[in-house]
Amino acid sequence: MVNLGLTSTINPTLVNDIRVAYLRVSGTLGQPLGGTGAGTIASLGFTTPFGAAGGLAPIVPSYEGVPVVALKRANFGATNSTIRQANNTIQFIDNVTKTYGTHSFQFGVDYHYDQINERNTSCPNGCFTFNGKETGSDFADLLIGAPSAFSQAGLTQLNSRSNYLGIYAQDGWRALPTLTINYGLRWDVSQPWYDTKNMLSTFVPGQQSQVFPNAPKGMVFPGDPGIPNTIAQTRYNNFAPRIGIAYAPASGKYSVRAGFGIFYSSIQQVSGMNTAGGPPFNVYYGSPVPPSLATPYIDRFSGNSEGVKFPAPLPPSNVSASNPDYIDFGPFEQISGSYGIYPGNGLPSLENYELSLQRSFGSSTVASLSYVGTSGRHLMTSIESNPGNQALCVFLSDPNNVAPGTATCSQNGEDQQYIKKDGTVVNGTRTVFGSLDLGSNPLMKAAAGSSYNSLQASLNHRDKYGNFLLSYTWSKSIDNSSDVFDSTNPYNPAQSRALSYHDVPHNFVASYTVQLPFDKLASGKFAKPFSAGWSISGITSLTSGEVVQIQESYDDNALTGAYNAPVDTPSYAN
Template sequence: MVNGGSAAVPSDAMLSGNFSSYLTGKTSNACGTGGPSNLTFDTGQVFDPDTARFFPCPAGSANAGQQVVVKTPFAGNQIPTSRFSPISLKFEDVLPRSSDPFGVVTLAGRAASQDYKEFTIKPDWYLSPNHHISGRVFYDHFSHPLYTGNGNALLADRSWTAPFENYGGNWLWTIRPTLLNNVIISYNRLNTFSQAGFKTKDNKPVCFACFGVNVAEYPTTSPGIDWLSVGPWSEFNLAQNTNAINRHNVSIADTVNWTHGKHMVVAGVNVLKQYWFEGTDWLALPLISFNGQFTGVDFADFLLGKASEFEQGAGEFNEVNGTSWAGFVQDTIRLKPNFTLNIGARWEPFFAFTPTRGRIPVFEPGVQSTRYAKAPTGLVYPGDPGVPSKGTPNDLSVISPRISIAWQPKFLGNTSVRSAFGSFAAPFEMSFYNHAADTAPFSPTFDFQPTTTGGPVVPGGTPIPFADPWSVFAPTGGKSPFPPFASPNYTPPGSVEFIKPVFVQTSFAPSFKIGRVQTWNLSIEHQFGGNILARVAYVGSESYHLPNPIERNPGIYSTDANVNGLRVLHPDFGSILEYDSWVTASYNALQMTFEKKFSHGLQFNSNFTWSKSIDSASSSSLAFNGSIPNPFNLEFNRGISSLNYPRIWNNFWVYQLPGLTHSNPFSRAVLGGWEFSGIWRLQSGDPFSIADGTDPSQSHIGADRADVVPGQSLNVHQGSKSEWLDKYFNSAAFQRAAPGTFGNSGRNILQGPGVNNVDMGLSKNFPFKEHFRVQFRWEMFNAFNRATFDNPNASVTSGSFGRITSTKGSGAGYEQGLFGYPPRVMQAALKFYW
């Protein structure tokens, strides 16, 4: 079952040109307090973007001396429908209709087909008492058919196929009773492929070019849409394309275990070889966004066909491989019968992955490439003097010590005290190279906003026409540079031309280093009687030098309209996204555990965590996020982590009903021996920030936060359920950020609705003959069918600001079952044992 949800689309009233629902009764003045009365308008006023002009604020106004952009309002918030974009109206044909004042629509759930074909083989071979060889073969073929949504693009779902293979072998050699050697070899292969499911009501493809947008799209993949987003909080977005990803891993681990007197020494080596290929029409299908910056309302911008951002590239083809290895040694020393010390160290040199054919850029201001002589100064590549072949240098100095103790105080029977400290290398993922090849000359990408089109200065920026986005981009002469598109094996000649400005999608700073994590803990554990255990623990960690992308060439705000928003730091470049090792993170938690071991038919486990997590960024990879909001002040982003869940309480139980051994055979078979199990999870909600929704900083990063309104309380999660769904927090506590700023509200200052979920299972074994039995199992996920709500709309410029309109993981896509809390799912199974 795919969970239902909700979204927002242009309402029936909006489609008739009526945007009066956005009028609030509150006013603001373009020049601030004391501004001319003819510039005072309702905060929900819709303006005519074709009338934009500069206006110098007069003396006596809050913005005196500044030039502001003013526009003529649409009377009564009524827009002539004759001005609507034919392209936008074609997309309306694949969107649902809504009578809600702000266009909210409910998306019905549906039955979903997910097919798993899998098997497992586990051979076991004792060659001799000293040699034991075992193996494992696991195969799983997942498939998920596309769903067209019957002409509703918000319900459409992409297809997926994902065959996975795992082969493993283990050789345990007992050299002598005190000396063991264990070798583990494994191979994994995962190949995935997906295609878009968008179709019109008459089963025709949905894509930008299909609906008349003047763009070229990748010629050999099925039609789709990489990204169409309306609203700063994605009132609705369409995003499905063609992806092919292959991952192959080989790992070898050899461990020696030696016991001698009070010592147990373990030493070993781990080697991991990884390969990753990604072929996709990502970016070859354009990305188009509407944020409401021209009229004041996102849906009005969309219907008028005036986009706020356009991005297109030549396609994404990444091939990356690498080998990492580590050696370790540790010694467990039983110093006293009640005191054990464990010390060890791990040497884990950092070897970056290698993109094939040197398909990764490096940003070195002032340096001219010799590999590609026509590249702009500052853009170099592997093969140029001093440039690492992997885009970033190796580091052999990664040594991680660790120490722990276990103590059983003699004066406290059945009590143990444990404490540990360890240093670890943060994982370095292949996804860091996800967009490495999406830069000229391998796969040129172009991204422009209203103030970076390279054309004449237009008050408020040049609207990007939905019907012909490239027509306003001066560097290409108003024409699309595509085709040609990229291909997996393309190696550009050294004389290749570059179109400026060049967009650098992924690079590594010269100072890049692998992140480090330090963890420590202290726990006290006490056993009551023979089957009850209680534990209390403090757990902490501190992380340093974690990688995160930074925009090295942001737009710069200026009161001079001729340069406002231009990327003046490096004019030959557009966006420059560069990984640097600057993020810090901390975690501190109180953890409490109560365990009842299985006895008298009952097993129970309860874990409670009270914690706080603070960081500067919670996700490292450009595959999942972009630059931090304010590249000029890294501390601006330090705050509550997106992974901060202050309270988590998990409970697990198994209860075995009496077997009724003294009852008649029928009662024993039907009523006796049932086993009832369950998991109950309570958790705090997801933290979130309040977004401005536009780009007041003119940095073109698009993550500016709102300003706080002094004196207003937040009033989070107040009133009845219907009240807090409609108004989760006091929306009057926030306002648009001041021009030229990134907003003054903190990061993740609010917490969304929590989780209260119960899964249950009921099972029974039915024995027959002497060696056979059948197990019946019935399971319910989200047994009480409780809705787990998503965060509210958190953009001050959205018509549904502060409203909760969806549940976690709602909408189309099999991913909702993985990352969300779908409606009650029940399944039954029979297993035969012999």
Template sequence: MPWIGLEGGFSIGNNYQGEIPQVVNTYQLTNNLTRIWGNHTAKFGVDVRQQRYLMTNFGALNGQFSFFGGGPNNIGYTNLVPNYLLGLVDSYYQTGAQTSHFYSNAVYLFAQDSWKITPNVTLNYGLRWELNTPAADRFRRVQSFRAGLASTQFPCRLDPDNPLVGVFGSQDCSPTGPARAVFPLGLGIPGDEGVPDGLFRTYYRAFAPRLGLAWSPPWQSGWLAKLTGGPGNSSVRAGWGMFYNGPIEGLILAQLVPQPPFGISSNITNMFLSTPFLRQDGTIVPNPSNGILNPRRGDPVDYSVFRPILLYGQLPAELRPQYSVQYSLTLQRKLQDDLLVQVGYVGTQGHRLLLTRDINFGNPQTCLDLNRILGPGTCGPFGADNEYFVPAGAIPAGVTLHLPYGPQRTVTGPNNPAIRLVGLRPFSSPFCNPLTGEGCPPDGVPVFASLFERQTAGNSNYHSLQVLVDKRFEEKGIQIQAAYTWSKSIDNASSFENIVNPINPRLSRSLSLFDARHRLVVTFDYRLPKVTGRRWLGGILNNWAVSGIAVYQTGFPIRITSSDDLELMNSFDFELPGQPDLVGRFRTFDPRRNNLYFFDPAAFAPQELGTIGNAPRTICCGPSIHNYDVTLRKNIPINERLRIEFRGEFYNLFNQTQFLNPRGNITEGENFGRVTRARDPRQIQFALKLFF
């Protein structure tokens, strides 16, 4: 059955993202050389690899029905069950299936030297060069968007039984043919000019220098010796380095398929549950679903049946690799033979990080102008792929209509002639001239919907103070270690699944979803003292040990979002870019005493129509973590070669309720601000292990 989900309510079905069975093989050849001369230790190395991903992406074969609310026939309740019962779906997504065989090559070279300048000073320096070729599909069944490109790999020709043949009077839908209005101008396929098999150019300038310094203070007398403990009792370490990310992950590659002409990829808005290809305004959307598509090169394809074409995981012509700059300064001091203290600063700057950006989002200003000219409700949420007609003279004098495409981007009333828009996105209908209607799809279905591009345009920064204390009581068999981190991490996308502000990605900059401001971890290990006396008593009571981990951490930031498309962009991938307005002070509660509410939902309000909202992408912070895990173990020797270990492991020992982050989507109605999930309760497990 298809997947059906109500925002803030239930979901049913079993095919939300579809299965992606895959076989991944890595072939590697590596060689290293070490040369020592004098006080230098030099190392050189080469690493050559080929990675292969053989996968079948079944996608959403059965379809996905999503209810967000906010559509033209929305009932108006925060509870979306009435919309579900009436079949008023806000978004329907369906794909086909396809098999791909991606491969990429990599060459890594490095050279480094460890120079012992003096007995207590060591300098490490090196350089690494990385070459990762773009992953290419051996079947060449991938595609990407290049504005203005007219693909020549599969000529566009309407099927003889396509109703549009009678409208155009021809089957020729090439860029110069009578039916060019439905040609996907911009859809590039390997073999087209500027579209290599790997979709983007290889980057050859990934040089990564590294530098490190270790110094042990040598002072033997005076106050400096007292401060450092004398030779060998303290050390100072500093490091700096650049680190590149490897090849693009298989999950991202899987999003390249199946898409036209190798599979259906459609996201239809404002339709019915029983007839997903019939919109609520009566427009019929083509349905090309037909299993795995494998057209031969040069064979004609009827691209009109794929409209509106939704492209996920698109890769630009220039995709430079991600990299980070990491640096640290650490001071270590041995206070006693069994007591060590370490204090350090650790920082990381992330550059060119992978994120998702819709380069074909709906124009909210056009939608607002249409409402002003034709009346409220003419254009609304999830309406970026609809057809709009402005009669001649309908624009009042002095009123301006902003056009998303065409030779003229604004029209100030009174207008003459009439204006026709098929979609409100920059590339909705590439040949459409709104002022004349020439080149506009006659059935009101645009050529392109959202075009989600994976860009290396993200950035992040992380700063932290890290303190470590290690204490041993050897005579008592006790070891205790405590590690504390005070840190802050900021980015504009914590993963490629985060949709950034499509107009200005910098406005998405906020606390990272994984930011943990304070974190204290205490571990201990205690070997219980042996019992002397009777042998049988020692066999029971001896060789026991207990260890544990206690974690205290402040909560993670809460993702604040909205799914009702009040921003009028109709840009839905993993999430929509909309966010509510922050209208009050953000206050948190104890969910146990406030009907499971963790924060006050009244601090937020739906954003003004046509805006993304002023709330930050994330807000600090969710429920904290207080967790205790304990392990009890006993060694049972059998003879010199055999022994048995018994273990009893107790997770969340005190069975504390530890809530996960509350719901941060304002579209979820009464669940907004509530915690609905918790971490695991107490779990106990026992095990026996035989050593031989």
């Protein structure tokens, strides 16, 4: 990191502070030593290599080892992901402070250009999940070679870039000797992340790509109509006002403070990281059928091959609508598990508000009582772009409504073809895109909200014998997506609203220091250097337990096939 700064006192009432900084962070994670002998995939009994026989092989030969095996309470394997990442940030900041009478004006600008370069793998040797669906026991399923799921992905290349500009003006006005008012306005322009080679994609129902004209209808790319290289548009209307008031009567016994502000946050690069490397720039394969253990690209029950997925026929870099690439999407289909960014995303924002009262007792003790709250708007979440049509599946579950001897719809049947009694072919129950080419694909969408409300109390005492700080917070945090990977209900996101994962209703913290009077017991000339300055200090914390998370992960009772099953939520009753 290099940080160069210059603070200039232009005159007694005008100061300018300018800084230029460069930061680089580079690292590698999760890279195992290559396996040999018993560690190779072939020696473990898998059919190799990739091909019509449904075999398995390492994506990166130097990472070859035991595939990841995930049971309900344990997992093992060489690695399920590797990361090589190098980040660069160039930043310019300038702040000007001007004092004029009872006003203290500040103006400033903050600009930074960010780079994130990644070369990652996910399940480079394959990942198998065993949940007991076959026998009722996950371990028994492993012994008979009946995985419930299998996934593998190619090497992801990501070259993310983003620009940020923030400009602000504020004033600290000493309106009265007992009253100070702070007010200001900030303008934030935060560009969504883009990839230098346009290796991103998303999903828009009904739109046919012009960049890749033979892509499944509904899958679009930077350069398509209405789809910039950032997928979501850069917004220029993010104005963030804030105001604060502090009142302290001349007696000095107490003070009152109140504040309100709007704050914008940039969209995490993790959204681009999950979107980059999707088809046709990479292959993220999740088996749509029950796989075989030895030959995971073969349907365990029918024996049908799901096709040769690796090595993938990747397109050249820097494709655009002016130079469309007619790559064959057949090997990528059915496209499932590929993240997209919702094109209509805005910036996440927070509304913060506070009202507090401070009261002094003597010269050494101060008590404080505050109400602090936060409301989150347009927070990022993962939401299914292509849920199943429940009513259609219920209709097709009746044998009287399908052709004799043909399949009926049931749980996890969203991606199966059906034939109605009149001979009409139904390409699955995912009607948003209307074909079997697109399966379950989550969108990173700014559609979540949150609320936090708290009562905060503290007592602070300091004197020559010691000091203590007692703090207590009574709070509640509610949201419908506690992080960007939380899934929300695709039909009605508000139905996912519940206590936040990080909700802690009660939090008490006590910190204390007591001076020990050893110097009074041994105060001689030679003893005092050893007896003075001793103290005992400590911190005691008492908090409520964390929220218990209840999930249903292995069924499809709602008949939606939604990503991470956010509709199949358990029902809790007293």
